[in-house]
Amino acid sequence: MAEGNNNHSNYNTVKNLLKKRVEIVSDLSLQKKITGILLAIFGVILLINGYFNNAVHFINLGIGLIVIGWIVLIFSHEKYIKYDITSNVLNDHMDIIKKLIKGLNIETDGIVIPPKENLKDGCIYLPLHRDFKINFSLIDDSTLFVNSDNRDEMGIVFSPLGKGLIKLLKKYRGEYDAPLKEKNDIGELSEYLDYFLTLFQAGNNIEVKIHNKDIVTISYRIVDNSLCNKLQKEELCKKCPCPICGAIVLIIAEFLNEVLKIESIVEKNKIITIKLKIIRNILK
Amino acid sequence: MNYKLIFLIILTLFTTFISMFVNEVKLFLILLLICFLLLYSLTGHYFNRRIQNNLNIILYLGIGVFIIIVFQKAIEILNG
Numbered sequence: 001m002a003e004g005n006n007n008h009s010n011y012n013t014v015k016n017l018l019k020k021r022v023e024i025v026s027d028l029s030l031q032k033k034i035t036g037i038l039l040a041i042f043g044v045i046l047l048i049n050g051y052f053n054n055a056v057h058f059i060n061l062g063i064g065l066i067v068i069g070w071i072v073l074i075f076s077h078e079k080y081i082k083y084d085i086t087s088n089v090l091n092d093h094m095d096i097i098k099k100l101i102k103g104l105n106i107e108t109d110g111i112v113i114p115p116k117e118n119l120k121d122g123c124i125y126l127p128l129h130r131d132f133k134i135n136f137s138l139i140d141d142s143t144l145f146v147n148s149d150n151r152d153e154m155g156i157v158f159s160p161l162g163k164g165l166i167k168l169l170k171k172y173r174g175e176y177d178a179p180l181k182e183k184n185d186i187g188e189l190s191e192y193l194d195y196f197l198t199l200f201q202a203g204n205n206i207e208v209k210i211h212n213k214d215i216v217t218i219s220y221r222i223v224d225n226s227l228c229n230k231l232q233k234e235e236l237c238k239k240c241p242c243p244i245c246g247a248i249v250l251i252i253a254e255f256l257n258e259v260l261k262i263e264s265i266v267e268k269n270k271i272i273t274i275k276l277k278i279i280r281n282i283l284k
Numbered sequence: 285m286n287y288k289l290i291f292l293i294i295l296t297l298f299t300t301f302i303s304m305f306v307n308e309v310k311l312f313l314i315l316l317l318i319c320f321l322l323l324y325s326l327t328g329h330y331f332n333r334r335i336q337n338n339l340n341i342i343l344y345l346g347i348g349v350f351i352i353i354v355f356q357k358a359i360e361i362l363n364g
Contacts, residue, residue, distance in 0.1 A: 060309060199330070
């Protein structure tokens with residue numbers, strides 16, 4: 001009973017915080033719009049004044065202000081993708097995954113498999129046992145449960161959350177850039193991930209480091225951490241990361257073309273730290 | 285990085301600077317277009333698709349103005 005009340009008050013707090021956030025964001029957007037309109041009006045006044053008084057500098061300044069005001073108005077648009085991380089749809093999806101993981105009593109961490117011939121978008125693999133082996137011949141796009149005579153090869157395959165974002169990213173990025181597999185510099189990877197976070201307005205300040213050639217650490221600042229709190233509480237981050245972290249780990253797996261184990265995903269004050277381990281020895 | 289802010293700061297500084305030192309509107313428009321093109325090509329792909337589409341309108345308008353200026357100049361030269 002007490003737990004139920006607690007959950008209800010938590011739900012109300014989160015709801016109020018979200019309401020406040022939406023108000024602040026819409027206020028900011030309105031302020032930007034007002035600034036843009038004022039700049040454009042001031043520009044028109046300067047332009048007319050300059051035209052009648054034959055003052056070229058005023059005409060120039062007027063045109064410049066109109067252009068800047070127009071650009072400020074364009075920049076005042078709200079998010080391109082309505083990425084509502086706390087949406088009921090996503091919550092329901094996560095609940096199904098949670099039930100599946102709990103039902104099968106899976107205690108292992110997620111394994112990120114990069115795109116391969118039989119796995120077009122890559123996948124998150126959750127082995128059933130801690131001493132596991134990955135048999136790639138048993139895993140493809142249509143597999144959910146991996147069944148094998150060898151119990152070490154058994155597990156579940158999830159289509160990674162965030163693969164839709166990666167597809168969208170590749171579609172936009174493709175116009176300007178070479179494919180991810182052709183990149184070989186860690187700086188290029190950081191730039192790619194920075195672009196990803198900026199494009200979807202999901203975060204910023206990303207840093208990627210590779211230690212001893214087998215540990216990869218990524219840290220970035222997330223814009224909306226409400227889902228992080230929920231997933232961290234249920235310890236789902238390591239098993240099936242949210243769309244943003246999921247897309248990041250998948251991009252890194254694709255860049256390195258290696259199978260990665262999610263060692264930890266920690267959120268503290270909106271800073272996400274992801275630790276991944278490259279696994280090479282246990283592949284069959 | 286906040287590419288929108290960088291874009292706006294550079295454009296504002298450049299616009300203020302050239303509006304003070306350029307004595308002809310046509311030259312000012314061409315310089316403004318060049319600055320816009322440079323900034324847009326450097327930072328444009330960091331903006332989301334809706335912003336890119338809206339900035340394209342300014343770009344095409346600028347190119348249209350540029351073509352009119354060039355035609356005017358060509359007609360002036362041809363008429364002696």
